[in-house]
Amino acid sequence: MGDVNDMAGTTSRGTVTIETERCKGCELCIPACPPDVLSMSTEVNEIGFRYPELRPGCTGCSACLLVCPDFVFEVYRYETPQQYEVTP
Amino acid sequence: MSDILPTSAPPSVPAKKIAGFKPDLLMKENHNLCPGCGEPVALRKLLEAIEAVGAQERTIGVIGIGCYTSFGSGIDVDLVQALHGRAPSVATGVKRMRPETLVFTLQGDGDMVNEGLQEVIHTAARGESVTCVLLNNGVFGETGGHMTATTVLGQRTKNSLEGRDAGYHGYPILIGDLLAQLEGTAYAARGSVHDAASVMATGRMLRRALETQEKGLGFSFVEVLTMCPTGWFIPTAEGPDYLDKVMGSVHTVGELKRKAHD
Numbered sequence: 001m002g003d004v005n006d007m008a009g010t011t012s013r014g015t016v017t018i019e020t021e022r023c024k025g026c027e028l029c030i031p032a033c034p035p036d037v038l039s040m041s042t043e044v045n046e047i048g049f050r051y052p053e054l055r056p057g058c059t060g061c062s063a064c065l066l067v068c069p070d071f072v073f074e075v076y077r078y079e080t081p082q083q084y085e086v087t088p
Numbered sequence: 089m090s091d092i093l094p095t096s097a098p099p100s101v102p103a104k105k106i107a108g109f110k111p112d113l114l115m116k117e118n119h120n121l122c123p124g125c126g127e128p129v130a131l132r133k134l135l136e137a138i139e140a141v142g143a144q145e146r147t148i149g150v151i152g153i154g155c156y157t158s159f160g161s162g163i164d165v166d167l168v169q170a171l172h173g174r175a176p177s178v179a180t181g182v183k184r185m186r187p188e189t190l191v192f193t194l195q196g197d198g199d200m201v202n203e204g205l206q207e208v209i210h211t212a213a214r215g216e217s218v219t220c221v222l223l224n225n226g227v228f229g230e231t232g233g234h235m236t237a238t239t240v241l242g243q244r245t246k247n248s249l250e251g252r253d254a255g256y257h258g259y260p261i262l263i264g265d266l267l268a269q270l271e272g273t274a275y276a277a278r279g280s281v282h283d284a285a286s287v288m289a290t291g292r293m294l295r296r297a298l299e300t301q302e303k304g305l306g307f308s309f310v311e312v313l314t315m316c317p318t319g320w321f322i323p324t325a326e327g328p329d330y331l332d333k334v335m336g337s338v339h340t341v342g343e344l345k346r347k348a349h350d
Contacts, residue, residue, distance in 0.1 A: 017109075018095040020096070026124035027324060032283060053093075069126065071109045074109050076099050076105055080102075082101065
C-alpha cells in the first residue's frame, strides 16, 4: 500500500454507523470532521430532520462522535484500509 | 453524490469498534434536548470520567434544575435531586455521611450562579471534598432563555434583546475565577465543547477534578461552556463559533487552579 495521503478520498481507514432516525440535524459533525467526508442528506428522517451521510475517506478519528449531542455515531477502525472507486 | 457509503449497520469486514453511541453509564440515547445543545456532549465526558477513575459503583450525583435534569432517570449512578442551586450543600451532606463515595454535582449557570450562588461559594470555602460541574451556556435554557449572571456583555437573550448592557443589567460573574481564589478550592478549570479538541480537553479536566476528590485534596470545580443555539437565537451550525468567540472571549478556557498532586 502506498502513501495514504496520495489516495485521500478513496481510502477509508475507518467508518461510522449513523443512527439517522435519532438525528436532529444540528450539523455540528460536518465542520468537526477532519477529512471532511460527512455531508448533510437531502432526504429527511421520520422526525423531519436532515442527517449526515458518509463518503469515502473516513479515518475513524471519532471527532463526529465527540461533538454529537444526540449520540448518533458509532466509530469503527478497519483492520485493513478499504479502497473505493470515487466517481468524480 | 453517488459515492455515499452505507452506514445503517456495523461494517461487515473486520474492524475494531473505537467508540459506541453513548457512554456506558447512560441507559438510553434518546433525549428531548434541542438540536445543537452542548449539554449531552459534556454529560458524555463526565460519565466517561467517572468510569475512568473506576468509581461507577460508588458514585452519588446531585443534580440541579435545568434541561440536563431530564437525564436524571437515565444515568446509571445513584442520583439525588436537589432544589434550585442547592446541589453543593446536598453534596456536602452526602459526602460527610458517606466519605467513601465519589460525589459530584451537575448544575447549570442559572441554577448555580443565579439561584444558589452562596451554596457553591461556601462549599468551596469549606474545602468540601466534592466535585461541582457547571454547564454554562449564559441563559436560563429550561425556563425560556432569559439572561443569567454569566451572560456576557452584548449577548442577546429573551430579556436583553438589545444585548446585555453593563449600566442596566450589570456585569457577568466569572464563577470559575471567583472559586479559584478560595483557599479551599484544590482544582478549578474551565472547558468548552465547541470542537472535538476542546471536548477532549474538557474530558481531561473532569477526570482531574474527580481524581482531586479521590485524593482528598479539597473542593474541585469544572465549568463547561456549552452551546444553546435556541437561547442565543442563532442557527445550530453557528453555535460552536459563537461559543468560542462571544462566550469564550470573556470566560477564558483553561485550568484556573491546580493544587499540587502527589
